[in-house]
Amino acid sequence: MSRFLFRGMMAPTFTPFKDNGSLNLELIPAYTKHLQQSGVKGAWVNGTVGECMSMTVPERKEVAETWIKRRADVPTIIIHCGGGCLKDTQELARHAEALGADGVAVFPCLFDKPESTEELVEYMQEVATACPNTPLFYYHYPIKTGVQLSMSEFLREGMKRIPTLSGIKFTDVDVSGEGKKCVEVAQGSLALFSGFDKTLQEALSVGFTCAVNSGFNFLPQHGSQVFALMEAGDAAGAIEAQGIISTCFDTMLNANDAPYTVSCLKTATTLLTGLDFGAVRKPTRAFTHSMTNTLRKDLQELGHKVY
Numbered sequence: 001m002s003r004f005l006f007r008g009m010m011a012p013t014f015t016p017f018k019d020n021g022s023l024n025l026e027l028i029p030a031y032t033k034h035l036q037q038s039g040v041k042g043a044w045v046n047g048t049v050g051e052c053m054s055m056t057v058p059e060r061k062e063v064a065e066t067w068i069k070r071r072a073d074v075p076t077i078i079i080h081c082g083g084g085c086l087k088d089t090q091e092l093a094r095h096a097e098a099l100g101a102d103g104v105a106v107f108p109c110l111f112d113k114p115e116s117t118e119e120l121v122e123y124m125q126e127v128a129t130a131c132p133n134t135p136l137f138y139y140h141y142p143i144k145t146g147v148q149l150s151m152s153e154f155l156r157e158g159m160k161r162i163p164t165l166s167g168i169k170f171t172d173v174d175v176s177g178e179g180k181k182c183v184e185v186a187q188g189s190l191a192l193f194s195g196f197d198k199t200l201q202e203a204l205s206v207g208f209t210c211a212v213n214s215g216f217n218f219l220p221q222h223g224s225q226v227f228a229l230m231e232a233g234d235a236a237g238a239i240e241a242q243g244i245i246s247t248c249f250d251t252m253l254n255a256n257d258a259p260y261t262v263s264c265l266k267t268a269t270t271l272l273t274g275l276d277f278g279a280v281r282k283p284t285r286a287f288t289h290s291m292t293n294t295l296r297k298d299l300q301e302l303g304h305k306v307y
């Protein structure tokens with residue numbers, strides 16, 4: 001297995017649905033072209049904003065297959081396979097490896113959750129048996145999964161016992177505390193993806209080198225600026241670019257309750273890219289017309305071009 005060397009912006013992908021609720025895979029080629037033109041070189045497929053938990057296993061496979069076919073546009077593709085029963089996760093991981101995915105990511109089983117580092121390492125070992133030749137990533141998102149374990153401890157143990165463990169996605173606000181400890185444990189040998197858009201600059205300042213942020217779908221120019229300015233040693237400039245991203249997220253998310261986050265971001269991506277991603281699937285809460293209109297107005301007031 002070759003080492004996973006990705007740096008920079010990876011877009012968590014939205015899953016396009018038709019009005020009748022079925023997958024709209026026909027949109028994906030235009031989507032990958034948009035990402036390519038935006039300088040986004042990686043895709044994190046079937047994650048949170050991709051509504052993985054609202055899709056069947058066959059649908060998750062279809063989406064994964066469609067993305068892998070678009071490698072010419074987006075060269076690095078991680079398929080998220082977690083959340084369901086371990087057997088389903090292993091089936092998806094096996095499928096992702098057979099497709100030649102660049103990585104398999106998982107969050108834990110969401111019912112019988114791991115309660116210790118040991119249990120989490122054992123779970124990840126089980127997943128790894130299904131994709132022994134593919135870089136493996138743990139998706140840390142405690143406010144949603146309820147699994148609040150120390151990621152630095154997990155990495156310390158996991159690196160010894162899971163040969164394919166290649167990193168984590170750190171969707172947690174404690175970037176300068178636990179996030180920094182993860183960077184210290186990894187010592188440059190793992191990919192640590194920063195998860196929240198509002199903590200991108202902070203994460204780069206403590207040594208993260210890559211991120212999976214939904215804003216890379218619709219504000220890629222600002223994400224790219226934060227990376228470039230940090231690389232150039234201009235932290236003040238990067239903080240300013242970060243401010244544009246954070247203001248946009250504050251405006252969008254403060255106007256809408258947490259259960260609407262995915263539909264808000266999906267609608268924003270439709271409005272700002274002109275690509276029609278359709279509605280979200282139940283039980284994710286859908287935006288109403290009036291919420292869409294308010295979002296359109298808010299984005300215009302922030303100076304963004306809206307389709």
Ligand SMILES: CC(=O)N[C@@H]([C@@H](O)[C@H](O)[C@H](O)CO)[C@@H](O)CC(=O)C(=O)O
Pocket residue numbers: 012013044046047048049050141171194195196197198212213214215249261265
């Ligand atoms: C949990 C979640 O939605 N995380 C977003 C963020 O972009 C997030 O929506 C944003 O920063 C607002 O909190 C991305 O990291 C998406 C993501 O990782 C995924 O789809 O798996």
